[in-house]
Amino acid sequence: MSESMHFIDLHAQYSRLQSEIDASIHEVLSHGKYIMGPEVAALEAQLCRYVGVKHCITCANGTDALMMLFMAYGIAAGDAVFCPDVTFFASVESAYLLGATPVLCDIAPDTYNISIKSLENQIEAVIKEGKLTPRAVVAVDLFGNPADYDALNEICERYGMILIEDAAQSFGSEYKNKKAGSFGHSAITSFFPSKPLGCYGDGGAIFTNHDDLAERCRSIRIHGKGPRGKYDNVRVGLNSRLDTLQAAILLVKLQAFEAYELKERHAVAERYHTAFAGHYTLPFISPDCSSAWALYVLLASDEGSRNRVTDSLQAKQIPYMIYYPNPMHKLPVFDTLAHYTETFPVATDFCQRTISLPMHPYLDTAQQDVIINAVLAG
Numbered sequence: 001m002s003e004s005m006h007f008i009d010l011h012a013q014y015s016r017l018q019s020e021i022d023a024s025i026h027e028v029l030s031h032g033k034y035i036m037g038p039e040v041a042a043l044e045a046q047l048c049r050y051v052g053v054k055h056c057i058t059c060a061n062g063t064d065a066l067m068m069l070f071m072a073y074g075i076a077a078g079d080a081v082f083c084p085d086v087t088f089f090a091s092v093e094s095a096y097l098l099g100a101t102p103v104l105c106d107i108a109p110d111t112y113n114i115s116i117k118s119l120e121n122q123i124e125a126v127i128k129e130g131k132l133t134p135r136a137v138v139a140v141d142l143f144g145n146p147a148d149y150d151a152l153n154e155i156c157e158r159y160g161m162i163l164i165e166d167a168a169q170s171f172g173s174e175y176k177n178k179k180a181g182s183f184g185h186s187a188i189t190s191f192f193p194s195k196p197l198g199c200y201g202d203g204g205a206i207f208t209n210h211d212d213l214a215e216r217c218r219s220i221r222i223h224g225k226g227p228r229g230k231y232d233n234v235r236v237g238l239n240s241r242l243d244t245l246q247a248a249i250l251l252v253k254l255q256a257f258e259a260y261e262l263k264e265r266h267a268v269a270e271r272y273h274t275a276f277a278g279h280y281t282l283p284f285i286s287p288d289c290s291s292a293w294a295l296y297v298l299l300a301s302d303e304g305s306r307n308r309v310t311d312s313l314q315a316k317q318i319p320y321m322i323y324y325p326n327p328m329h330k331l332p333v334f335d336t337l338a339h340y341t342e343t344f345p346v347a348t349d350f351c352q353r354t355i356s357l358p359m360h361p362y363l364d365t366a367q368q369d370v371i372i373n374a375v376l377a378g
């Protein structure tokens, strides 16, 4: 059984949805509008409805979505963009690529999201130094767990900064009964195959309620096109469209996600909670939040204990992952980034103790028992 176990089982999902997905793909093959075909607009409308925002701009991937937002805001050299020290590289990469300066912040010990205290300290330190303008915060909903948006909104308002939600891991999550992707001035998500809502390749989207920003992003998505089309360029943009085929696949997958997949993710997480309570530090989801469980992450008591668990899983050929082995401030590419007042004790400790277990809506109880027993034996 464990030989066929997957960290995220996309094959089981395809088996269940095969006839609808195949039909949706064939529809695209027959109409032939591979770029910006009708499925793209249909998906954007469905995503607006689901997330509860006015505008959705799909694009080639989640990293481009962040890039397009930064371009639309005119974020560039001289700007400080505050990001959590524990995240996927892309959260920090786009700001850097545009010449802005990422300023890393430590994470909170309970939610593992950006620490509000560290953020305030880092903003003050940047202001005191006087070289950079505090411009934006990229709040990541790590592993699906929404960041602290009330506190983040208050800080961004106080300092006149833009709040951007990186919801690449939190599609389907909620904060105070609102869906992830609807917080901040704008948000992004990713449809990378292993994300809560994934396609069969790369894909991403921007969400916002702001008409001007949406218009700029739509222009940037297609080479900075103007109101009269793509040969009427009004700015320099990108080529970053979501393929019609991917939109067709996502239309089917979104239905399954709403109908049962998200519920199954919650059920899998609940079974893990019950099994591991008292043995490992469970993921903490604040009572006013719910997580889409992009990943199920345990903390062992120390690195040695974590290694015993990974050895035990490996011996039974059970897949596991370490998200993330390194905090951003330790990456060679960021060697020259100023740390200001931060020493990142929580992020550093987290990366030594974290372990991610198989998590997907098609994990059955028998498979889950095998995983649980292997973890508890470690």
Ligand SMILES: *Cc1c(COP(=O)(O)O)cnc(C)c1O
Pocket: 061, 062, 063, 064, 087, 088, 090, 091, 140, 166, 168, 169, 189, 190, 191, 192, 202, 203, 204
């Ligand atoms: C996956 C991910 C991204 C980037 O998405 P891609 O579609 O892979 O470019 C950005 N931020 C976070 C937190 C992610 O997990």
